[in-house]
């Protein structure tokens with residue numbers, strides 16, 4: 001089986017590629033290394049079942065390279081996720097034009113298409129938890145974070161449009177706050193990454209807002225298991241499925257837990273930063289809670305890794321890679 005993965009040097013893409021290669025699938029991975037790292041797939045480099053191409057999915061070169069190749073599955077994870085810390089134009093372009101290009105390749109090879117979307121789409125909806133049927137409530141365009149959300153929503157619509165026009169077989173996965181080894185160690189990796197980096201140095205952990213906002217963190221191994229279930233079954237065809245956890249934790253308690261698991265001897269150090277002091281106009285999502293019922297009923301999938309155990313492995317990875325510069 002031949003599988004194309006875009007965003008293969010990113011966090012989820014690299015773990016998924018490893019799992020698929022272990023299962024003797026042939027993986028063609030594409031990434032332009034804008035936010036991902038070659039180190040994330042270094043262990044696959046000499047494997048005959050893995051090929052890597054440093055290409056930009058918005059480029060003609062990418063389309064020309066793959067438009068007449070045959071894939072069984074195309075998994076689209078290349079994305080510019082966080083204009084809060086990056087470039088809004090890049091996010092809008094990659095997440096729209098890039099997705100169109102990847103869809104063209106999937107259609108040409110009559111492949112099954114899997115789109116890695118996001119629980120961010122539910123936005124500020126206050127009716128919790130978020131089921132796949134929940135509405136989206138987004139903020140105003142002045143706020144940068146919504147540009148990623150809008151462009152990933154556009155990508156979801158494209159999946160349905162390609163299905164209508166070309167009978168594309170697709171599944172959409174809405175991931176919720178995935179964490180684990182291999183994630184970026186800066187703010188782009190999410191609050192747990194930056195808390196771990198600070199806690200390992202005994203430095204204050206920077207909390208945006210009051211810290212009472214909650215998230216449900218999902219360990220990467222669970223996210224990969226859920227994704228594999230989607231790949232392995234026809235039940236997920238044409239479906240949108242949340243992949244997440246249903247145990248909430250506040251950002252402050254997350255910081256406390258990370259401080260303790262990092263074996264610090266002093267009291268936790270927290271530094272609160274008001275949203276108004278952030279460099280860009282910013283709006284937070286107060287509570288993001290994933291309804292996992294559909295994944296359980298349709299796929300028999302439930303995230304089982306406890307937060308404490310997932311964080312321990314993640315902290316160990318950060319400790320082992322402290323100071324190492326990835327490229």
Ligand SMILES: NC(=O)c1ccc[n+]([C@@H]2O[C@H](COP(=O)([O-])OP(=O)(O)OC[C@H]3O[C@@H](n4cnc5c(N)ncnc54)[C@H](O)[C@@H]3O)[C@@H](O)[C@H]2O)c1
Nearest residue numbers: 007009010011012032034035036056057078079118175178
């Ligand atoms: N990690 C999470 O917590 C999370 C949560 C919700 C949704 N998701 C979704 O899952 C998908 C993958 O997320 P991730 O955490 O692995 O992100 P990531 O940033 O770690 O990986 C994305 C990869 O895409 C690559 N990329 C960006 N622009 C590109 C381009 N023009 N051409 C080729 N490659 C390009 C980057 O270099 C990076 O390696 C994204 O769509 C994201 O929205 C992730």
